Amino acid sequence: MPRESALKLLLHNRTGMVGVVIIVFFGLMALLAPYIAGPSPAQTYVTGPWAVPAWATAFPQYWGLPPNLEAAPPSLTQWAGAAGRGAGYEMVQVQPPPALVSGTGYSAPSAYAALISAAVPPGSEDVVYTANYTFNYRYRPPYEFKFGALVEPLSVDNISDFYLRFLLVKPDGQVVHLTSYSVMSSSFEEDISYNNGFRLGNWNVVYLSTTLPDVNLAALGPSGLGMTNTGLKYLDENGNYTLVVQVVALGGSSPGSLKVELAYPFLFVYGRQYGLLGSDNRGRDLWSQFVWGSRISMEVGLLASIFTVIVGMYLGVISGAFGGLVDETLMRIADIFLVIPFLPLAIILVFMITQSAFLAKELYLWLIVLFAVLSWPAVARVIRSQTLTVKERGYVEAARALGAGRGHIISRHILPNIMSLVYANLALNVPGFILTEAALDFLFPGASTVPTWGRMLSKAFDYASSAIYYNFGWWWFIFPGIAIVLLSLSFVLLGYALDEIFNPRLRRR
Amino acid sequence: MSLLGYIVKRLAITAVIMIVIAAINFLLFQVLPFVLLGINPEVWYVPAISTSHNLQYITKIREQVISELGFNLPIQDRFLRYMESLFTFHFGYNVGGALSGPVSTTISRFAPYTILLLGGSTVVSFIIGEYLGVFSASRRGRPADKASFVSLLFLYSMPSFWIGMILLLVFAYYIRLAPSSAAAYMSQYTGAAYYLAVLKAMALPFLSLTLISIGGFYLIMRSSALEVMNEDYVLMARAKGLRERNVLYKHVLRNAVIPVMTVFAISLGFVLSGAVITETVFGWPGLGYWTYMAILTQDFPLEQAIFFIISLMVVLANLAADLLYGFLDPRIRR
Numbered sequence: 001m002p003r004e005s006a007l008k009l010l011l012h013n014r015t016g017m018v019g020v021v022i023i024v025f026f027g028l029m030a031l032l033a034p035y036i037a038g039p040s041p042a043q044t045y046v047t048g049p050w051a052v053p054a055w056a057t058a059f060p061q062y063w064g065l066p067p068n069l070e071a072a073p074p075s076l077t078q079w080a081g082a083a084g085r086g087a088g089y090e091m092v093q094v095q096p097p098p099a100l101v102s103g104t105g106y107s108a109p110s111a112y113a114a115l116i117s118a119a120v121p122p123g124s125e126d127v128v129y130t131a132n133y134t135f136n137y138r139y140r141p142p143y144e145f146k147f148g149a150l151v152e153p154l155s156v157d158n159i160s161d162f163y164l165r166f167l168l169v170k171p172d173g174q175v176v177h178l179t180s181y182s183v184m185s186s187s188f189e190e191d192i193s194y195n196n197g198f199r200l201g202n203w204n205v206v207y208l209s210t211t212l213p214d215v216n217l218a219a220l221g222p223s224g225l226g227m228t229n230t231g232l233k234y235l236d237e238n239g240n241y242t243l244v245v246q247v248v249a250l251g252g253s254s255p256g257s258l259k260v261e262l263a264y265p266f267l268f269v270y271g272r273q274y275g276l277l278g279s280d281n282r283g284r285d286l287w288s289q290f291v292w293g294s295r296i297s298m299e300v301g302l303l304a305s306i307f308t309v310i311v312g313m314y315l316g317v318i319s320g321a322f323g324g325l326v327d328e329t330l331m332r333i334a335d336i337f338l339v340i341p342f343l344p345l346a347i348i349l350v351f352m353i354t355q356s357a358f359l360a361k362e363l364y365l366w367l368i369v370l371f372a373v374l375s376w377p378a379v380a381r382v383i384r385s386q387t388l389t390v391k392e393r394g395y396v397e398a399a400r401a402l403g404a405g406r407g408h409i410i411s412r413h414i415l416p417n418i419m420s421l422v423y424a425n426l427a428l429n430v431p432g433f434i435l436t437e438a439a440l441d442f443l444f445p446g447a448s449t450v451p452t453w454g455r456m457l458s459k460a461f462d463y464a465s466s467a468i469y470y471n472f473g474w475w476w477f478i479f480p481g482i483a484i485v486l487l488s489l490s491f492v493l494l495g496y497a498l499d500e501i502f503n504p505r506l507r508r509r
Numbered sequence: 510m511s512l513l514g515y516i517v518k519r520l521a522i523t524a525v526i527m528i529v530i531a532a533i534n535f536l537l538f539q540v541l542p543f544v545l546l547g548i549n550p551e552v553w554y555v556p557a558i559s560t561s562h563n564l565q566y567i568t569k570i571r572e573q574v575i576s577e578l579g580f581n582l583p584i585q586d587r588f589l590r591y592m593e594s595l596f597t598f599h600f601g602y603n604v605g606g607a608l609s610g611p612v613s614t615t616i617s618r619f620a621p622y623t624i625l626l627l628g629g630s631t632v633v634s635f636i637i638g639e640y641l642g643v644f645s646a647s648r649r650g651r652p653a654d655k656a657s658f659v660s661l662l663f664l665y666s667m668p669s670f671w672i673g674m675i676l677l678l679v680f681a682y683y684i685r686l687a688p689s690s691a692a693a694y695m696s697q698y699t700g701a702a703y704y705l706a707v708l709k710a711m712a713l714p715f716l717s718l719t720l721i722s723i724g725g726f727y728l729i730m731r732s733s734a735l736e737v738m739n740e741d742y743v744l745m746a747r748a749k750g751l752r753e754r755n756v757l758y759k760h761v762l763r764n765a766v767i768p769v770m771t772v773f774a775i776s777l778g779f780v781l782s783g784a785v786i787t788e789t790v791f792g793w794p795g796l797g798y799w800t801y802m803a804i805l806t807q808d809f810p811l812e813q814a815i816f817f818i819i820s821l822m823v824v825l826a827n828l829a830a831d832l833l834y835g836f837l838d839p840r841i842r843r
Contacts, residue, residue: 336526336529340530340820472682492666
């Protein structure tokens with residue numbers, strides 16, 4: 001059959017075209033992953049843990065979930081500042097350390113800092129500077145929020161210590177002490193959960209977040225009563241909150257002075273709804289994992305299938321065309337490969353691959369090789385029997401009678417006649433490899449850090465099935481599973497369509 | 510070739526295949542782990558002995574085990590010893606801490622679970638697949654065929670662990686009808702209650718495995734039935750005025766089922782592979798579950814035994830299919 005007409009038949013085959021469309025869809029997703037979902041997903045928090053997809057907030061049970069929210073902006077010029085007794089301040093331009101903006105979540109560089117100078121009487125505790133920011137919060141409480149500021153002591157003279165104090169005034173007027181950070185001893189007075197005070201260039205970075213390590217979401221309850229250190233406890237009402245950042249000086253034995261710069265106070269609420277597919281237990285973006293996951297499925301499925309079919313085709317043709325001892329040897333080898341249980345062997349070998357740092361680096365390459373080595377016999381058998389039938393046809397015999405050599409018969413008569421089978425096999429082998437690859441990732445989620453659909457499902461299952469967590473993130477489950485099914489199905493559909501096109505016996509009369 | 514000659518040839522081929530499989534098995538578990546993972550086999554394959562025994566006793570036991578497993582011998586003698594052990598089903602002792610005692614005891618303890626689960630679900634899905642396949646073929650191109658074809662293709666393309674996960678979440682977490690871990694659930698019961706617990710715990714893995722396997726049987730049966738329907742004897746049966754039901758289920762089904770049975774024998778390895786995932790997801794303590802657990806706990810003697818038994822079963826199933834086919838279809842014997 002000429003190739004052009006086969007293509008035309010494929011275009012008219014509805015199920016085949018459905019398969020092609022799905023394959024093209026996921027193929028584009030795999031190719032354009034960096035453009036669709038950004039660089040390969042980092043292990044960073046982009047939002048709160050267990051965030052539902054943004055579109056899910058259309059359903060009543062997800063109404064009012066907070067998105068990622070910059071509740072108090074890091075630019076100090078938008079804050080209300082006031083100097084305390086015996087102190088004064090001016091706004092000065094500062095050069096922030098560049099690593100800061102990307103490293104700690106300070107989302108916008110601000111060019112202004114408050115330069116505070118104060119005289120500190122002995123033995124006193126003075127608030128020398130206060131910055132206020134009032135924001136309106138009208139969502140359900142977040143699991144997590146982070147806040148902090150930058151402080152740089154310029155001159156410290158005769159004082160025993162100075163603090164950075166964070167207070168939150170709730171809508172009902174209640175004042176909550178979030179934390180106090182002693183700059184001179186680098187310690188936190190109130191441990192909110194995840195605290196970090198570190199130096200970056202000249203700056204002392206004070207950075208805190210309420211964290212929600214893996215918890216039982218069901219036990220948290222709507223109010224979060226009794227739960228410490230989660231955002232649920234602090235931002236649990238709707239209304240106007242005020243974040244207060246104070247610089248507090250503690251006097252020494254004799255009159256002293258303090259000169260300090262304060263910049264970038266901020267409060268950031270981690271969302272409970274995020275993006276297209278929400279987030280996982282660590283607030284990582286699931287959409288980008290999903291998009292990047294299509295790469296491995298496509299890569300392993302297609303490459304393994306291509307290698308399998310090429311090896312199977314050549315060995316099948318050789319076996320069928322030469323016959324005799326060659327045929328017998330090849331087919332007995334094929335017999336052996338066919339009885340080796342595929343998945344148990346793959347499990348054993350993947351385990352051994354993961355044990356060796358050298359092999360584990362190219363895990364998916366080894367998988368492709370493994371799949372091809374184990375699967376060629378099935379293809380070789382089919383090709384061989386087709387070769388045998390073609391060999392017996394009249395025109396081949398005629399060619400042989402005319403003195404055509406074996407090479408001529410293979411290249412001119414046998415190969416063109418088995419190409420239809422080759423194409424169909426190319427498509428029909430892919431689903432098995434995609435499913436096996438996903439299964440292996442499901443069984444060995446730690447084998448690699450590359451995001452794949454199988455690995456996503458494995459982790460989702462861990463949290464759902466573990467008796468401690470019980471967290472069922474349906475958005476984490478459904479989509480990778482559907483993607484695997486659709487991609488496998490599309491190759492099956494394409495394979496069947498090709499089979500039908502090239503195999504007129506199957507076509508409807 | 511006579512039937513006897515055919516049988517002898519198949520038996521000889523099977524024997525050769527088994528020897529090669531055994532050699533691969535030896536390489537995989539007695540050589541590769543120690544080359545790749547750098548484990549000392551003597552330390553590894555000799556079971557840990559409780560320190561409450563006195564040192565002399567421990568040394569004696571260790572020596573006994575080492576000579577029994579042949580670790581004091583050169584590799585070729587070890588291979589012979591190993592081949593011998595395959596015939597006596599003495600596979601050594603469990604190591605790695607999850608299980609203890611001889612591997613053969615472990616196998617005989619867990620094999621019944623797999624046989625029960627796999628056997629049952631295979632029979633059920635085989636029957637459903639056969640009837641659906643013939644039904645679908647008889648309505649070729651009509652909505653009923655298209656609907657069953659697409660939905661079964663969908664099932665066929667589903668990752669087995671995904672089906673398992675969804676069943677588990679719906680029935681074990683939301684509705685709470687079934688236990689989430691079969692092994693943990695069953696171990697709470699003894700006596701007659703135990704058998705009830707087994708049945709209850711088996712429901713989900715059974716359903717899951719059945720759903721996975723129906724697709725394959727259905728697809729082969731459908732295409733096989735489509736071919737059979739073009740045969741003259743089907744036309745003859747219709748011409749005779751037989752009712753359509755009789756034509757389908759007496760003439761078409763019976764003839765179409767032969768190739769399906771042989772395909773089934775060949776694909777038994779894949780069925781067993783499906784069992785590994787399903788048993789792992791549901792915590793069903795069969796050989797599939799232990800295939801996975803043994804590798805995680807690095808219990809190589811157990812893994813080796815399971816791997817050998819699975820291969821042996823596949824080889825025997827293939828032999829049976831070959832013999833059956835040779836018996837049924839004289840053309841094959843050539």
